[in-house]
Amino acid sequence: MAKNGYPADRINTQEAHSARVYDYILGGKTNYLVDQEAGESMCGEWPALPVHMRENRFFMHRAAQYLAREQGVRQFLDIGTGIPTEPNLHEVVQRTAPDSRVVYVDNDPIVLTHAQALLVSTPQGRTAYIDADMRDPAAILAAPEVSDTLDLAEPVGLMIIGIVHFLLDEDDAMGIVRRLLDPLPSGSFLAMTIGTADFAPEEVGRVAREYERRGMPMRLRTQQEAEEFFAGLDLMEPGVTQVHRWKPDATTDPAIDDRDIAMYGGVARKN
Numbered sequence: 001m002a003k004n005g006y007p008a009d010r011i012n013t014q015e016a017h018s019a020r021v022y023d024y025i026l027g028g029k030t031n032y033l034v035d036q037e038a039g040e041s042m043c044g045e046w047p048a049l050p051v052h053m054r055e056n057r058f059f060m061h062r063a064a065q066y067l068a069r070e071q072g073v074r075q076f077l078d079i080g081t082g083i084p085t086e087p088n089l090h091e092v093v094q095r096t097a098p099d100s101r102v103v104y105v106d107n108d109p110i111v112l113t114h115a116q117a118l119l120v121s122t123p124q125g126r127t128a129y130i131d132a133d134m135r136d137p138a139a140i141l142a143a144p145e146v147s148d149t150l151d152l153a154e155p156v157g158l159m160i161i162g163i164v165h166f167l168l169d170e171d172d173a174m175g176i177v178r179r180l181l182d183p184l185p186s187g188s189f190l191a192m193t194i195g196t197a198d199f200a201p202e203e204v205g206r207v208a209r210e211y212e213r214r215g216m217p218m219r220l221r222t223q224q225e226a227e228e229f230f231a232g233l234d235l236m237e238p239g240v241t242q243v244h245r246w247k248p249d250a251t252t253d254p255a256i257d258d259r260d261i262a263m264y265g266g267v268a269r270k271n
Contacts, residue, residue, distance in 0.1 A: 016214045018166060019111050023083040025050050026057070030083045030114055038214050045206040048260035053162075055256065056193050057085065059243035059265045060161045061092050063191040066236075066247060066267065068093040073157040073189060074100050075150045079134050079180065080163030081106040084114050089159060090127050098124040103149050105140055107133045134163060135171055137179035155187035162263070164229070165195030165218045173219070177229055186270055190233060193243055193265045194226040195219075200259045207262075226264040233268035240266035 016038035020031040024039040031039075043049050067073040074097055078089050081104040090102040104115055104127065112131055121127040128145035140146070150156060158181055167173035181190055197204040197220045208218050227240045238246060243265040244256050 016216065017108060017110075018211070018216050019082045019106070019108055022053060022162070023085070025053050026085060028083060028085060030110065038210070042207050042210050045210055046200070046203040048200070048203070048257075049207060051256065051260045052262050055244045055261055056162050056263050056265075058252070059193055059246055059263070060089065060159065060191075061087065062247050062249060063265070063267050064089055064092045064157070064159065065096065067157045067189055067191065068096040068100060071155075071189065071269075073155055075154065076100065076102045076157040076159055077140075077146070077150065077180075077184075078102060078104045078159045078161075079140070080160065081111060081115060081129075082162070083111055090121055090125065094122045094125050098122045101126040101149050103128045103130060103146055105130045105132050105134070107131060134160075134167070134176060137176055140180065141183055152183060153185060155189070156184045157189045157191060158184060160190070160192045162193050162195075164192065165220055166216065168217060168219050174228060181270060184270060188270045189267060190230065190270065191265075191267045192229055193263045194221050194229065194240075196221055196223065196226065196262055196264055198222060198262075199242070200262060203259075204262045220262070221264075223264060226266070230266055230268040233270055235266060235268045240264050 013032045014034060016035045020035035021039050024031040024035050076089060076093060093100040106112055112129055115129045126149050128149040130140060130143045130145050132140045132143060160177060164173050195218060208220060211218050223240060242258060242261045243263045244252060244261050246265045
């Protein structure tokens with residue numbers, strides 16, 4: 001048993017894991033040989049994969065900063081946190097509002113181990129971590145870490161970044177997102193990124209097949225399908241667009257080729 005309470009046998013080092021592959025491709029060190037082999041194989045199928053993954057991460061930074069700075073959101077629920085990579089969500093929002101509170105959710109023990117060590121809040125704010133699966137929204141919302149950290153009478157920023165493409169049709173991705181959003185009050189926001197093969201179908205299709213071959217099947221969606229996640233919500237400008245085109249800032253590379261980005265992103269307010 002690890003000192004954080006997670007049994008060592010829960011960390012499967014024999015099969016690649018999406019969070020660790022993501023970490024490897026972004027240059028992190030929290031991964032194993034099996035993840036490195038998967039990452040190398042995927043980048044061989046689509047050399048733009050690191051650019052795509054970085055832009056997905058940068059979208060999270062911009063969306064979180066927008067919610068904290070321009071919309072006054074002070075509490076966030078982050079689904080599918082992934083392995084910590086600075087700056088993390090709480091670091092982004094606490095730069096604007098040091099009293100911001102963030103609950104991180106993931107179901108991979110290695111993610112939670114590193115979260116406990118690295119995702120440390122400002123003294124004014126709070127962070128908490130839930131070991132839960134996105135496919136069980138009720139368990140997430142019922143977790144004591146949510147009620148202890150967030151005030152569900154006040155707006156919440158629901159962040160679902162780089163994860164929904166691992167929900168297949170039989171998982172009812174739309175229903176899962178709605179069940180997470182429905183208990184949140186008016187004035188809450190949904191920020192999402194949704195994987196797509198619209199811009200480089202051949203290359204992205206090969207990457208998807210490689211993920212599936214390694215036990216990580218995915219469901220890529222069209223722009224219309226991506227927009228359906230935001231149905232009934234008030235979409236913020238510029239709507240649902242490729243992640244690098246959502247409110248680009250001075251750090252966004254204007255030379256990025258659309259064919260190198262396989263992710264839609266959007267932010268919307270719940271009325």
